[in-house]
Each structure stands twice: as structure tokens, then as C-alpha cells.
Amino acid sequence: QQQVKQSPQSLIVQKGGISIINCAYENTAFDYFPWYQQFPGKGPALLIAIRPDVSEKKEGRFTISFNKSAKQFSLHIMDSQPGDSATYFCAASNPGGSQGNLIFGKGTKLSVKP
Amino acid sequence: DAGITQSPRHKVTETGTPVTLRCHQTENHRYMYWYRQDPGHGLRLIHYSYGVKDTDKGEVSDGYSVxxxxxxxxxxxxxxxxxxxxxxxxxxxxxxxxGLAGRTDTQYFGPGTRLTVL
Known part of the structure; x- marks a missing residue:
């Protein structure tokens, strides 16, 4: 019940295309859902985050779509660029749990082909 | 990397030896965390701290102390x-x-330490 399931494991997209990464969770107490981006040899960095009181959040080319009833959320990268090639992690946090308890998905390696 | 340094950045050691990794921050943030990252497992929390001398276990704390x-x-x-x-x-x-209710404080990550135990 504490898991966050992320798919796909890897994704290849052509430049200019839309990249879509999906995550699903079981614990309805989760109420904070960040996405992190990680380049090789670097630490993860927060990309965008959402709370379940909204169904969508957009920042530039990056959009989170949130479906509370289905317990799913997804990251959409519009007009994907080679510079977006990285590993993306979704995560979820339970405010009723341990302070600092971020549960991460296993990651999606995105490759954007020129 | 938000004023976070980790040392060493790379270490090779042998089975049975003690190893200490250091995380240093210049942001005066209250919470600090240690994660491990392995292929196919994503990031897993080892231990975290919510203040000086205040620590708690994470998902994979066995074999580690902080x-x-x-x-x-x-x-x-x-x-x-x-x-x-x-x-x-x-x-x-x-x-x-x-994830505190009503707050959206971000976790900022350091550059990482690659540890190899032979």
C-alpha cells in the first residue's frame, strides 16, 4: 500500500513529440505528488509537484495530470527536446506518516531522439 | 545542488570495513535525509533527521546508522x-x-556518493 508504481521503465520519443510517464498509488492518504528529474551523475531535482485538490498543473512544457478517483497521476512533456533526456521519478508523500517519507517510483529513463 | 556537498564522491572499500559518508549543507534546513539509489529500485530512504540529534529510520535502515x-x-x-x-x-x-499539510517544501538532493564494496 506504500508503493508508487511507475511506467514505462524506459521511453524513446522523437524530438517535438509528447512524452508521457504514468504513476499509480494505493494509499489514499498520500497528498503530495512531486516529479523529479535526474541527469546522469547528478542528484534528482524537483521538476513539478501537485496536490490532489487540483486535476492539472502546468509549468512550461511540463504538465502533471492527476486523477484522484483512479489514484493515478502522469507527467506530460510537450515538444520533447534532446535536453529532456534524463531519468524521471514520480513520488508521493503521506503527511500522516513519518516526516520526510517520500515514496519514489522506480524511475523512467527518457531518451529524446533528434 | 542547493548548497549541499557530499564526501567522498567515490569510494571503493572491502567487505567488513567501516565506512562513513558525510553530507554537509549551508542552507540551515532542519530536515536531512539519506537515500540509496539502485537500478530497478529507484530511491529508497535509509534514515532521516528532523533536527540535531533527532533521527529516525527509513525503509532500508538495516546495516546503517546515522x-x-x-x-x-x-x-x-x-x-x-x-x-x-x-x-x-x-x-x-x-x-x-x-508533504506537511498545506506546505510544499521541496527536498533538494546532493550530488551523490558512489560506493563500491568488494
Whole structure:
């Protein structure tokens, strides 16, 4: 019940295309859902985050779509660029749990082909 | 990397030896975390600290201990390293606990330490 399931494991997209990464969770107490981006040899960095009181959040080319009833959320990268090639992690946090308890998905390696 | 340094950045050691990894922050953030990252497992929380001398276990704490004697430093110790502890270790910090109701404080990650246990 504490898991966050992320798919796909890897994704290849052509430049200019839309990249879509999906995550699903079981614990309805989760109420904070960040996405992190990680380049090789670097630490993860927060990309965008959402709370379940909204169904969508957009920042530039990056959009989170949130479906509370289905317990799913997804990251959409519009007009994907080679510079977006990285590993993306979704995560979820339970405010009723341990302070600092971020549960991460296993990651999606995105490759954007020129 | 938000004022976070990790040392060493790379380390090779032998099974059974003690290893200490250091995380140092200049942001004066209250919370500090240690994660390990392994292929196919994503990031898993080892231990975290919510203040000086205040620590708690994460998902994969067995075989690890931590200490925080100053706000800026969080140490992760492998008392007797095993090959299963070969991993990339990340330190993270946040101003307050992640996901607190009504707050959206970010966890900022350090550059990581690649540890190989032979």
C-alpha cells in the first residue's frame, strides 16, 4: 500500500513529440505528488509537484495530470527536446506518516531522439 | 545542488570495513535525509533527521546508522560494509518535512556518493 508504481521503465520519443510517464498509488492518504528529474551523475531535482485538490498543473512544457478517483497521476512533456533526456521519478508523500517519507517510483529513463 | 556537498564522491572499500559518508549543507534546513539509489529500485530512504540529534529510520535502515551533531552535517555509517551496500548514496535536505499539510517544501538532493564494496 506504500508503493508508487511507475511506467514505462524506459521511453524513446522523437524530438517535438509528447512524452508521457504514468504513476499509480494505493494509499489514499498520500497528498503530495512531486516529479523529479535526474541527469546522469547528478542528484534528482524537483521538476513539478501537485496536490490532489487540483486535476492539472502546468509549468512550461511540463504538465502533471492527476486523477484522484483512479489514484493515478502522469507527467506530460510537450515538444520533447534532446535536453529532456534524463531519468524521471514520480513520488508521493503521506503527511500522516513519518516526516520526510517520500515514496519514489522506480524511475523512467527518457531518451529524446533528434 | 542547493548548497549541499557530499564526501567522498567515490569510494571503493572491502567487505567488513567501516565506512562513513558525510553530507554537509549551508542552507540551515532542519530536515536531512539519506537515500540509496539502485537500478530497478529507484530511491529508497535509509534514515532521516528532523533536527540535531533527532533521527529516525527509513525503509532500508538495516546495516546503517546515522548521526547529526550539528545542523549542517549528517553522517551515514556502514559499520561493516557488505557487497549488498554497493550503491549510489544521496543526501537530501528540506526546510520542513515533505508533504506537511498545506506546505510544499521541496527536498533538494546532493550530488551523490558512489560506493563500491568488494
Amino acid at each position: 548521526s547529526r551533531s550539528k545542523t549542517e552535517d549528517f553522517l551515514l555509517t556502514l559499520e561493516s560494509a557488505t557487497s549488498s551496500q554497493t550503491s549510489v548514496y544521496f543526501c537530501a535536505i528540506s526546510e520542513s518535512g515533505v
